[in-house]
Amino acid sequence: MTDDDKTPAREIITEYAQSHFRYFRTADGTVYAQRNGHPVARPIRSQGTTGSHRQELMVGLYRDGLGVFNGTALKEALDLIEALALTEDVQQVHIRVAPGFDGATWLDLGRADGQSVRIHPSGWEVTVPDPREVCWRRTQLTGELPVPVKDTDGKGIDALLRLCNFATAETECLALAWLIGCLEPSVPVPAPFLTGPQGAGKSTGGRMLVRVIEGMSGDLRRAPKDEENLIAAVAAGWVTALDNLSHMSPDLSDAMCCIVTGAENVKRALFTDGDVFRARYRRPLLLTGIDVGVIRPDLAERLLPLRLERPRVRRTEAELWAEYAEVLPVVLGSLLDLTVQVRGVKAETPTDLRMADFAHLCAQLDAATGLGALAAYRRSLDDLNDDVIEGDLLAQTVLKHAAEMEPGEAQRMTSTQWLHCLTRLYTGEDFRPLPKGWPTTGKVLSDRLKRLQPTLAARGVLIDSGRTKEGRYLEMTRTPAEPPAEQQAL
Template identity: 90%
Template sequence: MGDDEKNPAREVIADYAQAHFRYFRTADGTVYAQRIGHPVARPIRSQGTTGSHRQELMVGLFRDGVGVFNGTALKEALDLIEALAMSEDVQPVHIRVAPGFDGATWLDLGRADGLSVRIHPNGWDVLTPDPREVCWRRTQLTGELPVPAKDTDGKGIDLLLRLTNFANASSECLAVAWLIGCLGPSVPVPAPFLTGPQGAGKSTGGRMLVRIVEGMSGDLRRAPKDEENLIAAVAAGWVTALDNLSHMTPDLSDAMCCIVTGAESVKRALFTDGDVHRASYRRPLLLTGIDVGVIRPDLAERLLPLRLERPRVRRTEAELWTEYEQVLPIVLGSLLDLTVQVRAAEAETPTDLRMADFAHLCAQLDAATGLGALAAYRASLDDLNDDVIEGDLLAQTVLKHADTIEPGGAQRMTSTEWLQCLSRLYAGEETRPLPKGWPTTGKVLSDRLKRLQPTLAARQVLIDTGRTKEGRYLEMARPAPTPQHEQSELPDHRA
């Protein structure tokens, strides 16, 4: 019997692969290959243009003089390896940002040598992570970041703000807070919405913020036409940046809410009838545009409006980006320094805001720097609530009726009775026709009011639902002023 028959090609490949690579699976059952001692992992079934495990295995076999093997042998070997890996421990893979041991977090610099930044309670270091602590996943959207500069004395933040056209200090400190949030793998952050007049540099400012985290290859994209393509783009990178939004459909608005706070997509796996593919995602999101029309209340709670103004002095694109690329290591180093300071700062968590994690981060930023980020965040939410109310005639009518309720009082009716009441109030004495989109049934009104609950609550109008023996009801109430509020309105007689 010949040597080839004693040791088939598939066994030669499998032995070589297991000696040079570590194989493991993720929670969704995908098997990954990781070169021994290197933190970057690739799916063994990947056929992507960024380099598949099959390709690196073929190259390794050839360069190490083991041989060149046909496709059948490679397939049989990878089938065996995949089956063996299903019994290995589960380990997650991460894109760009990951949690580490002992409270540390990691930032992938996207380099071929695997160098990354470890952010820990006492500072940050540039090193290659232990593959069992962090497994990086790379895609075409994973750009390379420069090695951040040490001992910057915070001047990198000033350099960044000098290159951008933020209209006020509130927008500047909120942009910084968002960047710090992007370095945390477990902190959901609201989506910055860069607005301003034409020529204010919204797209340029958005690129500058994104490229601090995604490298110089990071860019803005047009909003995909359907949710499936949007999810695919989100899953392949860390920061998703959508440019020049002029209209936001309800489906796109709902998808953005899911991206910011996290969701899971399930669809049928390719080439199967009964299997499914799961994709969990929660990513930082950035938007630019002059005006997107009416903003839905649930999305408004997840937005971070940043105002830009037209620059007084224009610069060429080449000059601007050359300077940006030169200062990027300093900007990144200063951001990492500030991140360490902010995470070490102690601050109370505001309990009245939807994005409580980001509100706490703003409070920590204030404790570390005194910038007033939390107050700016509250003011931005008030502005967004005004935008929601200005674009919703039902909300305006509800607030008008609420003015007839005494503080501390409440009114309770069925949803149908409320629809008749609010419709009469809107029509007025001149009985003007109801606008397009006005609720047509009590059930539709109830659903609309549930969506408007946070916006109305911010204007001291509380909507509640319940059931009695007679049936369901809707209650509209105005809370009584708190003692602290009453005290603040009393004249101060102190000398």
């Protein structure tokens, strides 16, 4: 056979690849390869340590007796495959949790055989999903979960709560609501903040909650020093857990708000002049710490305080985690049973809370079990409002001024006039010095009050702004002292 009669290596590779793999693109243009009949997809340009498509293609060609090919042939074949895939239909890839058909959701068990859990209001089952329904993406942060146990009769929930040392029954039901929310890809969930005295097992409790969703390899990590590294870590996994927070900078606080409710990060693609790389993310977030200092109002609305108490009997790490690993299949099975039960009931959505989807989930949990999760969630937000006010002298001064107003009374002034009024009230007759961070201009005051609006409204003080012919104004209104009818009904 002459050289002209030989089939070029790139054509052999391309034919083999198209017969053994399915290629598609995501909305951002990334091309993925998915072995026929298997739900896990890999980006064809990845050189990741979890195994790249180039590597699995080389192994397949060798094992099927087609030979070993050089890098040039592989590159030419993959270039052609990538170009062809850009004309295919768009499909999304998911990490750990994904929406499915007919109102179902999926949980990736991280297993090599692709087995996953299909969760539906009618029940759950362990099966391999249709690759055209769910495409899983795996990273180093994707740990393996055990196959959940059926018909646990709630024993797993009892075992988890016993191991976690939660201080109250209210804290327990909020933790359960958060875990259920982690299994729903379309529901933003507030970030649990595990707090308590030194030695209360906050880090251990955080690991236990995370490992219900991420497996035994899931762990806590220190908060990255910059937002870019934080976003990279968040995008590579499902649940992100930050340990032992003692201070929260404004930048970190804003980044956490974006993680909880969703955002997009755009930066220049590497080795290019004009291309950009887009990273969309909304992930469950978990925090631990004794005290993080002043909490900003927008983050407070996205937090879920979970208080732990010191255990009366200490156990070794080896003994504790051996028991946890043993009961984890039962814990996961009980959580799935409870999730199915919750999704099968209907409940009204509270319209007065920022995290309305999570509030609705709490209402569903109450309808299914009668635990009182929604009332506990309201009280936790009220406690957080107290924390925000205690750490903000401007909020305290506004409330002090509002206390001298009649219920229903409204006062309207320019932002500069309000600044003089509140400054005089704070300094008093003894002219005490203004604290660091006190507003220095009317514009700064206006911006601070806008950020404090939800916190002040929870204490019966409404802040509004507008414009007249004379200029812009801020209006402060003291609402009647009676609680809203919805809270009275609770």
